[in-house]
Each structure stands twice: as structure tokens, then as C-alpha cells.
Amino acid sequence: MKRWLPSPLMSAFLLVLWLMLNQSIEPAHLLLGALLAIAIPRLVAPLRPTPVRVARPLTIVRLIVYALIEILRSCFNVCTLILFGGGRLNSQFIRIPLDLRDRHGLAVLACIINSTPGTVWVEIIPGSHDLALHVFDLHDADWWVNMIKTRLEQPLIDIFEQEQS
Structure with missing residues (x-):
């Protein structure tokens, strides 16, 4: 059949x-x-893509909440910068070491990052598994690295790379 x-x-x-x-x-x-x-x-x-095995569906809800909060926060910040910034931008590239290896998880991470105003996923740097990220107005690179690693990457690892119970 x-x-x-x-x-x-x-x-x-x-x-x-x-x-x-x-x-x-x-x-x-x-x-x-x-x-x-x-x-x-x-x-x-x-x-057709390879089948996806999703573990921990409640983590998906947590990830969606984190992503929506970050998108709304960034919308407000970018809007404020454009309307009232006066040209004081600190636009830079940063490197974020990724532990996530699953293609589906990386695709979701790319969608979230590119949906967030003021950030653009540039590439996975060849020879390493570091993400090159462009930030529209960078003031604290450590904050971005920590936010992406803990609030976005770790839930994606839990969802896509952990064994299902």
C-alpha cells in the first residue's frame, strides 16, 4: 500500500x-x-524532509513564549531606535557557539532569529559550529549569547535531540 x-x-x-x-x-x-x-x-x-521525532511537547510551549517575548521586545527596541535613535547605532556581528546539531532544530532556530527584528542569522561558520549573528544595535554581546543559548537553543535541544520517554 x-x-x-x-x-x-x-x-x-x-x-x-x-x-x-x-x-x-x-x-x-x-x-x-x-x-x-x-x-x-x-x-x-x-x-520530503526526513521524519521528525519531537520530545517534550510542553517545552515547545515554553519556547514559543520565549520567542514571542523576544520578538515583541525587539520590535519595541528597533522601533524606538528608528524613531528616536538619532543615528546612535552599534551594528555588529557576533559569534555564538552552538551545541544544537539537529537540522530541524537549527531550522527552527533560524526562523526565530530571523523573525526577531534587529537580528539576522548570517551563517554557521565553516570549520566550527558557531553561528554568525548580525545584531542591529549591539550593546551587550554576552547577553545575546546567553539569551540564545539558554532561552532558544536549550529548549530546541530538549525538543529535537533528547530521547523520547
Whole structure:
């Protein structure tokens, strides 16, 4: 069954979508929709990411709260700097050593950092596992390193890299 329908839910969705777009349940539309519902998931199966095992779902809630607080705090700070800053910016790059290795966790960390106004994930520095981070107005590099390591990276390690109980 998995050979013909690697993703049965996606196949069912595609068939229903095809029939809705054509506004018909004639046999020809049913047949073409079924062919598409079988062919498309088989063709895109190699493009699907590796499965994710998520541990500690309550940690996800804590991470979301931390991320939202940081995003709101940064929104306020960047807005204040732009409106009332008078050009006193200290824009710099900093290096943050990462212990997180899971690709999914790194992707989530990149999304959070890039959603935070005033910060941009630049790259993982080749030859090390340090994150190059650009900060719009840097006053305390140690605060940024500590915040990312404790409030963002550690929950992601707990979520993606710990064994499930």
C-alpha cells in the first residue's frame, strides 16, 4: 500500500481538490483525479524532509513564549531606535557557539532569529559550529549569547535531540 500511496492523506486531499476545482464528479474527472492523487505524492516523495521525532511537547510551549517575548521586545527596541535613535547605532556581528546539531532544530532556530527584528542569522561558520549573528544595535554581546543559548537553543535541544520517554 505504501508503495502506491506513500502519503494517503495527501492523495485524498489531491483527489478532493481536483474534483472541487472541476466542480464535477464525472467518471473522467474521477479517473484523472485518482491518477494525479497517485502520481504526485510518488513524484514528490524524494523531496520530503526526513521524519521528525519531537520530545517534550510542553517545552515547545515554553519556547514559543520565549520567542514571542523576544520578538515583541525587539520590535519595541528597533522601533524606538528608528524613531528616536538619532543615528546612535552599534551594528555588529557576533559569534555564538552552538551545541544544537539537529537540522530541524537549527531550522527552527533560524526562523526565530530571523523573525526577531534587529537580528539576522548570517551563517554557521565553516570549520566550527558557531553561528554568525548580525545584531542591529549591539550593546551587550554576552547577553545575546546567553539569551540564545539558554532561552532558544536549550529548549530546541530538549525538543529535537533528547530521547523520547
